[in-house]
Amino acid sequence: MGAVHGCYLKYVGLSLTSWAVASLVYGSPTDITRRDLTNSTGFGVGVGNNEPPLWRFLCGTALYYSASINGFIAVLFKARRFAWLLGKDSKRGTIPFWSYCIFAPFHVPTVLYTFVHCRQMKKKGIPFASEVCSGWYIGGRYSNLLRKHWSCVIDLTVEFPELCWSQTETYYHVPLWDGNPPSIEWIEAAARVATANKEKGKVLVHCAHGVGRSTTVMCACLVKAGEFKTWEEAFEACKLERKCIKLNQGMKKALSLWQKAYV
Structure with missing residues (x-):
């Protein structure tokens, strides 16, 4: 995952x-x-x-x-449909008990795999969240273990409850299945929220592992904030700080369409 x-x-x-x-x-x-x-x-x-x-x-x-x-x-x-089906609360990032009951065959292996994979990444020197630009962090599910205070957290998961809720001033949820790109409207909305809160402090953009979904939105955030002119430049800069990041073709296409429409 x-x-x-x-x-x-x-x-x-x-x-x-x-x-x-x-x-x-x-x-x-x-x-x-x-x-x-x-x-x-x-x-x-x-x-x-x-x-x-x-x-x-x-x-x-x-x-x-x-x-x-x-x-x-x-x-x-x-x-790429019905990401809301698991019932995650977009205001607090919680997942209801009924979801764990009905979708247990999905939740259990997802939680176990992510737990193991994130710790394997940590052993390889990849932190739970990486500062890819001054005050901008890409992370995964366990970014809360850094115990930082965030001015804004952008959460791109539907499969996990938000663990950074008590550590952030602003929480913004973009519901996405793993590996799915956000729409250009979601990218723009998330980038606007993140840049608006950046002056207050650190911003975390996270998904499950801090690899694809979070990188997609972070590239847009950095362009929106004026750190880079294109998402391609932003991606290369992020790659230097977090070597595990990847974008599939859908994510690249979404960023290109967003860049054409909003930059």
Whole structure:
């Protein structure tokens, strides 16, 4: 989920794996319903076909549910639609309990992967957030661990609650699936908010890993602030300070269209 290319494929993989395991071990969804639910005799200990019917029903259903949820999320990633579906509050950056319940097969692997990946980046010398220009920071989910006070935080995630809420004066949320570029209108709005608050102090633009989504908006912020003439120049400058940043073709196109329309 930290890559900017083909992020949806991770969820395609999770979906196919869940479906394959469920099919091989427990049979088709119809088999599970007819065989295990209708013939349920109670709980017990066992594996595969040796499990009591109710356990087979619950385990098989959980795997098929995981396959369905992750397949559905992958479609939304690819379509670049309905980023609000997870229910994240755009005013406070919180995610409701019902979202964790309904979308657990998405949330759990996303949280685990991001936790591991961000710490691997840290071991390689890439901080949770990097100052790419004076007072301008690109970061990831764990930017709060820097324990800085921000005049403004631009949050580009939908999959995580905001951890910097208590550390910032202004919070602005742009809901994006991982690897998706923001619209030029979102880019402009975020850049305006960030530059308006820059005089008050440090500005953090963050996504999950501080690689793609955050870099896209940061490039626009630096151009809007007059630090660079083009987003390409801004990107090269950011790359010097945070070597892990990347932009996919969609992000580059969005920045070029934004630059043509607003600069």
